[in-house]
Amino acid sequence: MNSSKEQEEKLTTLINSMVDFVNFKDGEGRWIKANDFGLKLFQLENVDYHGKKDSELARYTDFYREALLHCESSDEQTWQNGKITRCEEEIPIPDGSTKYFDTIKVPLFNEDGTRKALVVIGRDIxxxxxxxxxxxxxxxxxxxxxxxxxxxxxxxxxxxxxxxxxxxxxxxxxxxxxxxxxxxxxxxxxxxxxxxxxxxxxPQKVFFSKNDLNIIVSDIVSLLEPQANMNNIRIRFEQKENVMIECEENLLKQLFINLIKNAIEASNEKGNVWVNINKNSNEDVFVTVEDEGLGISEEILTKLGEPFYSSKEKGTGLGLTVSSKIVEQHGGTISFYSKEGIGTKVEVHLPINSKKRR
The missing domain is CATH 1.10.287 (Helix Hairpins)
Structure with missing residues (x-):
């Protein structure tokens, strides 16, 4: 008895030391053993999972309900195949991101062909x-x-x-x-x-110098205000204190022309385009451009910045491709957030010092 308990403890230690998701199920799909990584992944740390199927565990977590139900149907497909299967699975994360797993499922059968157990190993890729x-x-x-x-x-x-x-x-x-x-x-x-x-x-050679980001953005807002006024759209930009940043001034001007112009074109009549500068620390600054337009679907959102891909009728997608390249040259990042019927927000994250470029 002690030997059996000792073996179980060794198995628990082993699978908990693995960086992969490891799960053992019986022939009926009931959970026998799962490592800490897997329990944390599905938010089941405080749940007594022993002897429960995925569909039963789905009741304990609204967020992962669909993912667990999919796991059960995927397991059934493995049993039907009767052999080791490999698949790529997407697991949503509460912060809005997605984790991808290269999952291997190994079905084990009794001598009479009945289902004995299922071993599931998922590697985070x-x-x-x-x-x-x-x-x-x-x-x-x-x-x-x-x-x-x-x-x-x-x-x-x-x-x-x-x-x-x-x-x-x-x-x-x-x-x-x-x-x-x-x-x-x-x-x-x-x-x-x-x-x-x-x-x-x-590749263009970029010469960095210290410039006031507030003045750069303010100049572009002034430049594009006539276009906005023609469409009954207001650009709302509140000037901040000096935000000195090492950059290539003309490239950043082109970047913000592209982003603010896109926001104006996407806006409904009498809408607003919000432009904000926020200094996160002595090392980083965020510039956001937000509109109140129709928004962008999730499918299109994932492809923004690719050349020749655009949601506009006559768009080429090159504007955002150029914008992404400019941000990359400055060692920053550009992110797009959008909801259909609400609007779109573009967030540009730039290091203040060129030496901090990623």
């Missing part, structure tokens, strides 16, 4: 998934850069000639001014897209 996503985005950005380098200048040269001759024709023939204005507008749009492409074409 969240960091790996994030790294893979960063590599994927980097590769896409690299492809866009190569494309821009090869065709950007080739497009812009004839474009300049076309715009010149079109202006000349417009002056000579006043009857078709409406058509000329439309053509000029579309040519300027092409020119703008090419300009954004060329920004991604090759």
């Amino acid at each position: 969240t960091d790996k998934k994030i790294a893979e996503e960063q590599v994927r985005r980097s590769e896409k950005l690299s492809i866009v850069g190569e494309l821009a380098a090869s065709v950007g200048h080739e497009i812009r040269n004839p474009l300049t000639s076309i715009k010149g001759f079109l202006q000349l024709l417009k002056e000579q023939n006043k009857e078709n001014n409406t058509y000329y204005d439309i053509m000029c507008k579309e040519l300027n749009r092409i020119d703008h897209i090419v300009g954004e492409l060329l920004l991604l074409a090759k």
Whole structure:
């Protein structure tokens, strides 16, 4: 008896030392043994889980109810397969993030073929998934850069000639001014897209100097206020005390033009665009741009910043791609939060000292 208890204690010590989620279930799917990592993951630390199925444990946690019910159906699929199965599972976290697990399920059978036990081991691969996503985005950005380098200048040269001759024709023939204005507008749009492409074409040398972030943002707000007023939208920006930051002034101006302009275009008539600067410490500063527009769906939100992906009818997605690159060059991060029907918030986190760049 003592030997059996000693063996159980050794097993408990072993599985609790593992950084993976480990769970042993009987042939009916009832929990026999789970390590501390797994109990904490599903918020079951203070629950007597012994002899309970996932569906029964789901009653103890509203947040993980769906996840536990999915585990039970996934286990059944493993039993049906009759062999070791491997799958990737997503587990939501209360802070709004998601953890990804590479899960292996091993079914054990009695000699007569009846179900004996199920061993479940889940390895947290969240960091790996994030790294893979960063590599994927980097590769896409690299492809866009190569494309821009090869065709950007080739497009812009004839474009300049076309715009010149079109202006000349417009002056000579006043009857078709409406058509000329439309053509000029579309040519300027092409020119703008090419300009954004060329920004991604090759790494630019960035020269950092001390600037007042408050003045940079204030200048951009003043610049975009006429556009906002034309759409009956108010930009609400409260100037703060000096916020000195080591940065490339022109790049940050371009960043905030992109973000505030997007917020204006996304806003409903008579809406507000809120711009705030918050100094978190002597090392960090946050700039938020928030609108009261229609918001963005979760599916689109995860893809924001990718080139050629945009929620706008005529958008290219390059504006946010350029913005993300500028933030990256400054060693910061950019985050998007949105709810459909409520609005969107963009949060830019920048280190004050360039030496603190990530």
